[in-house]
Every structure is written in structure tokens, then in C-alpha cells.
Amino acid sequence: MCSRPTPRPAPRTGRPRSAEADEAILEATREVLVELGWSKLTMGDVAGRAGVAKTTLYRRWANKNELVVDAVAVLFDELELPDLGSLQADIEHVVLQFAALLERPETKTALMAVVAESTRDVPLRERIRASIVERQKRLVLDGRRRAQERGELPADRDPVSVDATDDLIFDVVAGAVVHRALVSAEPVDTAWVNRLSALLVGGLGAVAALG
Amino acid sequence: MCSRPTPRPAPRTGRPRSAEADEAILEATREVLVELGWSKLTMGDVAGRAGVAKTTLYRRWANKNELVVDAVAVLFDELELPDLGSLQADIEHVVLQFAALLERPETKTALMAVVAESTRDVPLRERIRASIVERQKRLVLDGRRRAQERGELPADRDPVSVDATDDLIFDVVAGAVVHRALVSAEPVDTAWVNRLSALLVGGLGAVAALG
DNA sequence: AGCCTTTCGCTACGGGTCGTAGCGTAAGGG
DNA sequence: CCCTTACGCTACGACCCGTAGCGAAAGGCT
Incomplete structure (x- = not known):
């Protein structure tokens, strides 16, 4: 990439x-x-x-924002999802990886800035989506698929509902980590990650029950 | 305020x-x-x-960032937490309020920008915390207290654990909404909010079980 | 009333960045 | 070998920043 x-x-x-x-x-x-x-x-x-x-x-590059997006996007290549045997372990691992990425000064200062700019710049938003967001979202899809193969989550029934749940999980995980790291400015340590993953795994059942 | x-x-x-x-x-x-x-x-x-x-x-104001923080901070005054009778209803209401706030063009473009700047500007971060973040966090505390009074959540045992859970909920809710609205750039509609609140209410039990 | 202190509007300024134009040169491809 | 494009360089107008200095205005205090 x-x-x-x-x-x-x-x-x-x-x-x-x-x-x-x-x-x-x-x-x-x-x-x-x-x-x-x-x-x-x-x-x-x-x-x-x-x-x-x-x-x-x-x-x-037309401007500073597009340049910065490209410069930072390659750093997201290091995000991987090794199979650790359980959904919770997979979640915790990828969350810690993402948090480590957000700890790097170049991503910390650049990511929010380009997202802020993208609210008024459609081509920039598309560039971010294609080179950063889509790459992260794939991890969610892979994680769910594995959990289903293990039997931790029920098999798909309503495909629309599955997509909506994938979207939700993505926004919750990525959003929570970003907010913790950049807004609350507190460490994403194992204690916090344990709580987050417990919340997700425990809540996924309730979400699935919605249909 | x-x-x-x-x-x-x-x-x-x-x-x-x-x-x-x-x-x-x-x-x-x-x-x-x-x-x-x-x-x-x-x-x-x-x-x-x-x-x-x-x-x-x-x-x-020393610079543009501090000015913008003050200009936007007052908009967060309209966030309220009326008692709607259940934890899930309270969550859904405040999430929709927050989402409406993020839909306004002035907050949409300003919030992420000043957060990005705050990663390299400690006084600015403190200003954001005091005038915006702290105001939102109070809603989480109030919501939990009410849920405990209703018996939807167990009474406090370990105060450290309670604080950690409050922090988690805050980062998850605020982070998820911001991510949905600004990064994914998709609408925070009732269907999405229903899923989010179901995830939270369902997952809170599992988090409480951690101790 | 009259003084004192601070804020106000105004103008001007040096310093910096932006994004572009124009030029001669360098480097591959057919 | 020629054609086309990229490259380095310089220069430029436009814009914004943040500050200095001035005379005038507006309240507090006695």
C-alpha cells in the first residue's frame, strides 16, 4: 500500500x-x-x-491537507488483526495497536486536523475515507467474521442489520480510543482496554437481539 | 455560564x-x-x-484557538439531561442532543480543529477541558446517579471502579457520536442511537462484573 | 467636578506563508 | 535523436499575523 x-x-x-x-x-x-x-x-x-x-x-498535492493525509496514511498499514483465539482478545489487541498509533506525535497532531478540514472539503474527506478509514473498517469485518466462525457470535440473518452493527462497532471502538487519547488525554492502558472490550462483548448480544 | x-x-x-x-x-x-x-x-x-x-x-484572546473555544463553548450549554424514566431513554436523548450540536456547521468545523491544536498546546487543552469536556462529563455522572436511584444499576461499591466506568462511558458515548458524525460522516439517526444505547445498557452489566 | 487609569479605534509596520509564473535544464520514451 | 514532461530556481503579489504607537473615550475615585 x-x-x-x-x-x-x-x-x-x-x-x-x-x-x-x-x-x-x-x-x-x-x-x-x-x-x-x-x-x-x-x-x-x-x-x-x-x-x-x-x-x-x-x-x-493541491494543498497541505492532502499531503498530510498521504504522509500519515502509510502508518495505518501496521494495523493488523492476528487471531488470538477469542473475540475479546482480538478486540483488545487491535485497540492497543490503534492507541499506540495515536500516541505517535505525527498521527496525534495530524489526524484530528485533517478530519476537521474534511468537514468542509469533500475531496479531502473521500481521500481520508479511502486511505485511512476503510483500512480500519476492514479490521472490524475480519474480527466479526472470525468470531462467527468460532461461534462467539450468531451467524448472519438480516444482512442490513449486520452492516449496521459493523458500522456501530467501528464508530464505538475507533471513536472511544480517539476520544480517550486526544480529548480526555488519558492513557489507553490495559485496564481501560479491558473495560472497553468487556462492554463491547457484553453489549453485542443485546444489539443482536434487536434484529 | x-x-x-x-x-x-x-x-x-x-x-x-x-x-x-x-x-x-x-x-x-x-x-x-x-x-x-x-x-x-x-x-x-x-x-x-x-x-x-x-x-x-x-x-x-492570545490567539485564534482560544477565541474559537470560547465562541463554541456556550453552545454546549444547551445540553441537558431531563429524566425520561429509564437509563436507555436518557442515553438516547442526550446522544441525539449531542449529535444535533455536532450537526451545526460552527461546532462541526471548530471542535476537531481545536482538539487537534490542543495536542501541542497545554493551556488550550485545559481551556477545552474546563469549558467543554467537563460540562459534558457531568451529564454522564448525573445519568449514572439516576440509574442507580431507579435500581437499574447497582449501588457503588469500589469508588475507583466507578470512576473508571464513568470515564469509559464518557469516552465511548462522546467518541462514538463524534466519530459517526465527523469521520464516518453518516447520520446519527434514531436507528443508530437505538443500537448504541442497547450496546451500552447491555454491556454495562458486564463491565460492572469486572469489579 | 476633576483626575487617573485603562480601554478603545485607528494606522502602520516587519515578518512570514501562500500559491503561481516563468525560465532554462534534466530525464526518459518513441 | 527529438519530443514531452518533470525539475530546480527565482521572483512575485496577495494575504494574514501580531505588535507598536497614537489620541480619544469612558468609567472609578476623591
């Missing part, structure tokens, strides 16, 4: 864009995010650190 | 600060948030609409 700059209509001729420059720019962006944070990140600074002209940045 | 500008050491003499200017500035800030969003909001624009000199803004 390499993040791609702004989609270009694939010219078949002329000098190709430098892939090294792509990676250098994204790397420099993450660097600046760590050192200065999102609000103090400037395109000129990123270009300088990447050893690239500022105009090169603008040839690939 | 009127939001106060930057705390001043209460001079007992000299010309008092204009309270009308305070309100005009905060009102103008909300106006600009609605029309232009957080990222395009400028201090000069706010000052112009408020009929006030730009220097007057800087005498009261």
Missing part, C-alpha cells in the same frame, strides 16, 4: 516523476509533523527538508 | 472592558465559522464583523 500523490492522467511520454522525491516528501512531512506539529508545518519547510523545490510539492 | 475572555487580574480602576464587545466578538466568530470554516477564519475578519478593532481581540 504505497500512498499515491494526486492522481495524474497517466502521461505516456515525457520525463517520469521521481519516486524518490515522492518518498522523500512524505518522509519530510512526517518529520515536520513530529517536530513542529500540523499548524506550524509549511510547504516551504517540507520542500527544503526533502531536498526538493516547493513547486514540486504543488505539482503533486 | 457566560464564557469569559482571557483572565485578567481584575483592575479596580480605569475604563472597564466592554461586555457588548465581548459578545459581539464571540457572535462574529460563530458567524465566520459558519460561513468560512475554521481554517479560513481570520482575526481581522472577525474584528471587522464585530465592529471592533483587531487590537481589541488580541487584548482578550
Whole structure:
């Protein structure tokens, strides 16, 4: 999953864009995010650190937000869902992974900022959805499927209801972790994760009973 | 609960600060948030609409973020927790209220932005906590107390555990709603709220069993 | 009333960032 | 080898920031 700059209509001729420059720019962006944070990140600074002209940045990304999304999106590749034998164990593992990701200064400062911008920028929202949100959501689908295979959850009956429950679980888990880490600004430790997973596993039965 | 500008050491003499200017500035800030969003909001624009000199803004707020927090904080006053007779009904009501608040363009664009900034600005985080987060958290405490009075939840045993559960519920509810509304960008309708409240009420028993 | 202190509106300013234009050069593809 | 595009560089106007300095206004205090 390499993040791609702004989609270009694939010219078949002329000098190709430098892939090294792509990676250098994204790397420099993450660097600046760590050192200065999102609000103090400037395109000129990123270009300088990447050893690239500022105009090169603008040839690939329309603005700061799209650049930052691409720079941070690759970090979400490390989210995985190993089979730990039980739904609760799977949940706790992925929650701790996600929390660790949110502890990194580059994601902490960038994620909320781009989400805030996306409320007024539809293309940006779509970019976030495709490169970050969709990737996380797959983990929920995989986790449910495994739990069903183990018999921890009943098999699908109403597909609409299943989708709604998947959506709910995703928003609850991701939202709770983000809120705990960034709004409450308190640690996502094992004690908290235990409580969260207990809440989810205990509540899933009640939700399934809704139909 | 009127939001106060930057705390001043209460001079007992000299010309008092204009309270009308305070309100005009905060009102103008909300106006600009609605029309232009957080990222395009400028201090000069706010000052112009408020009929006030730009220097007057800087005498009261150190920067854009603190101003926006104060301008948005008053909107959270409308959150209330009427007693609807059951824990689930109370939850659903407050969730729908919170969702309606997040639907307003001024809160939608401002809330995530200032939270993002607060990850690198401790005074700002404290301001958000005091004027917004604490106000929401009180609703959780009230809701739990009522549910205990009704006998829907067991009486307190371990106070530490109770605090931890309150924290968890707060992060889960607020986080889930924010995530649904701003990240997933899907409507917080009654169907979704029903599922969320069912999850919470059903899961609370399991959490209480943890001790 | 009259003084004192602080706020107010106004103007101006240096410093910084944005996003773009224009140029000559570099690097592949047919 | 030519054509097309990317690249680095410089320069630019536009905008916003946050502050300084000024004279005027508005209350408190005696």
C-alpha cells in the first residue's frame, strides 16, 4: 500500500516523476509533523527538508491537507488483526495497536486536523475515507467474521442489520480510543482496554437481539 | 455560564472592558465559522464583523484557538439531561442532543480543529477541558446517579471502579457520536442511537462484573 | 467636578506563508 | 535523436499575523 500523490492522467511520454522525491516528501512531512506539529508545518519547510523545490510539492498535492493525509496514511498499514483465539482478545489487541498509533506525535497532531478540514472539503474527506478509514473498517469485518466462525457470535440473518452493527462497532471502538487519547488525554492502558472490550462483548448480544 | 475572555487580574480602576464587545466578538466568530470554516477564519475578519478593532481581540484572546473555544463553548450549554424514566431513554436523548450540536456547521468545523491544536498546546487543552469536556462529563455522572436511584444499576461499591466506568462511558458515548458524525460522516439517526444505547445498557452489566 | 487609569479605534509596520509564473535544464520514451 | 514532461530556481503579489504607537473615550475615585 504505497500512498499515491494526486492522481495524474497517466502521461505516456515525457520525463517520469521521481519516486524518490515522492518518498522523500512524505518522509519530510512526517518529520515536520513530529517536530513542529500540523499548524506550524509549511510547504516551504517540507520542500527544503526533502531536498526538493516547493513547486514540486504543488505539482503533486493541491494543498497541505492532502499531503498530510498521504504522509500519515502509510502508518495505518501496521494495523493488523492476528487471531488470538477469542473475540475479546482480538478486540483488545487491535485497540492497543490503534492507541499506540495515536500516541505517535505525527498521527496525534495530524489526524484530528485533517478530519476537521474534511468537514468542509469533500475531496479531502473521500481521500481520508479511502486511505485511512476503510483500512480500519476492514479490521472490524475480519474480527466479526472470525468470531462467527468460532461461534462467539450468531451467524448472519438480516444482512442490513449486520452492516449496521459493523458500522456501530467501528464508530464505538475507533471513536472511544480517539476520544480517550486526544480529548480526555488519558492513557489507553490495559485496564481501560479491558473495560472497553468487556462492554463491547457484553453489549453485542443485546444489539443482536434487536434484529 | 457566560464564557469569559482571557483572565485578567481584575483592575479596580480605569475604563472597564466592554461586555457588548465581548459578545459581539464571540457572535462574529460563530458567524465566520459558519460561513468560512475554521481554517479560513481570520482575526481581522472577525474584528471587522464585530465592529471592533483587531487590537481589541488580541487584548482578550492570545490567539485564534482560544477565541474559537470560547465562541463554541456556550453552545454546549444547551445540553441537558431531563429524566425520561429509564437509563436507555436518557442515553438516547442526550446522544441525539449531542449529535444535533455536532450537526451545526460552527461546532462541526471548530471542535476537531481545536482538539487537534490542543495536542501541542497545554493551556488550550485545559481551556477545552474546563469549558467543554467537563460540562459534558457531568451529564454522564448525573445519568449514572439516576440509574442507580431507579435500581437499574447497582449501588457503588469500589469508588475507583466507578470512576473508571464513568470515564469509559464518557469516552465511548462522546467518541462514538463524534466519530459517526465527523469521520464516518453518516447520520446519527434514531436507528443508530437505538443500537448504541442497547450496546451500552447491555454491556454495562458486564463491565460492572469486572469489579 | 476633576483626575487617573485603562480601554478603545485607528494606522502602520516587519515578518512570514501562500500559491503561481516563468525560465532554462534534466530525464526518459518513441 | 527529438519530443514531452518533470525539475530546480527565482521572483512575485496577495494575504494574514501580531505588535507598536497614537489620541480619544469612558468609567472609578476623591
